[in-house]
Amino acid sequence: MTGPIVAHLWIASDCPDTDFTAKLVDVYPPHADGSDGFALNLTSGILRVRYRDSWETPQMMEPGKVYAIRIELFPCSNRFAAGHRIRLDISSSNFPHFDLNFNTAEPEGLSTHARIATNSVYVDASRPSHVVLPMMPVRRNNHG
Template identity: 25%
Template sequence: NEFDMSNHFGNIDIPIYHLGGWFDVFLNGTLKFYQGVSKNGKSDKTKQNQRLIVGPWVHGPTNIDNRFAGEFDFGPDAALDFNELRLPWFDFWLKGKNNGIDETKKINFFVMGKNEWKQADEWPLNNTTYTKYYFNKKLNGEIKSLYSGTLSDKKEIENSQLSFTNNLNNPVPSLGGNTLSIPNGVFEHSSVDKQCITFSTNPLENELEVTGPVSAEIYVNSDQENSDWVVRLCDVDQSGYSRLVCDGIFRSHATSGEIQKIKIDMWATSNMFLKGHRLRISVTSSCFPRFDRALNNGSEESKNNILCGGSNASYITLPIINS
């Protein structure tokens, strides 16, 4: 609680330019802080003069002038000059220069996939439809994973489950993502996806923009008391390149075999899934060393199940932007 700023938003009375990256380890805090001060700041002036910029970046101002995040090239427009962002802000608020910075859109965000910047005055965006995509057992087969199921906005009627073994001595590795001291950003993710249970759409017939908070609600059980549940969203192009979009983890505690419904916060993103691309969900129980492993009184393995369809339909909720 000593690091929780949510109880102090009402004491903040200063304009703030919030800066974050889609692969920044502190992304979630940046978004919450922007929203919190914008809504609960001490004065109307403070509430109205919060600004937010989020690019396809990893953590740190030295990474802003960089078109790459990890190995992936997001194009020349991804790289911005840090001084060109902050100097007009300071000139207006500290030197009184009337440069119009107070009249700009409040939010500037980079849409990956399309690789372009967009502006808005609210977060999440007003033209958002939160849409459930269900994890269905129907075989897709687009990748040789532990099981290649189907991701669809229609859920299967029948209850089913898919099982996998989590081995503490051979955990599914982390590869990029929102980390700080280990390789972060985007790397080709198929080698990790193959070690997971996956659910994929068919190739898209039209572009699909996903911008905003992402979460998954899944039904699970395990033969051990402690289990980690990782859900990851990737953008898969026609060549099969799997690009990480966002992910999340939740540690459950339950008696052996107990079915739980858990919600996984996958933070937020902005990504345009292009025509011909697929959405791929990966489900596993480790992401090491980014997250520590769930230990179970010396047991090296756990048999974990994710439930699908019917009354136990697992799904991801995507913020679809209406064009």
């Protein structure tokens, strides 16, 4: 896989503003040498939901309302080897990689208090949250 990665999520929150983050991970399996395997972070991205429609005109959320959002992760390239797994971590924070959101709808950098957000991600037929991975075509050598 190589190129831009996009997570399409259907989300809701009980706060007027919150962040959603996405992290793409290559999960290595346990190895014959006795190692337990490991998780390699490949790339990540974030969306402050007030900017879901426009950077110029932020809009707060209605608590409990479901919204469709896009999180653009930084482009990357990776070959997922046989036996590896692809993991997508969704969270509401990736501090200190990205700054904090206090979930209050106050102006950024001027928060006077914080709220704990209860956030939801929906994955069903009518709200199909998913990630799009840019796949490279398989090249065949002269031997088949």
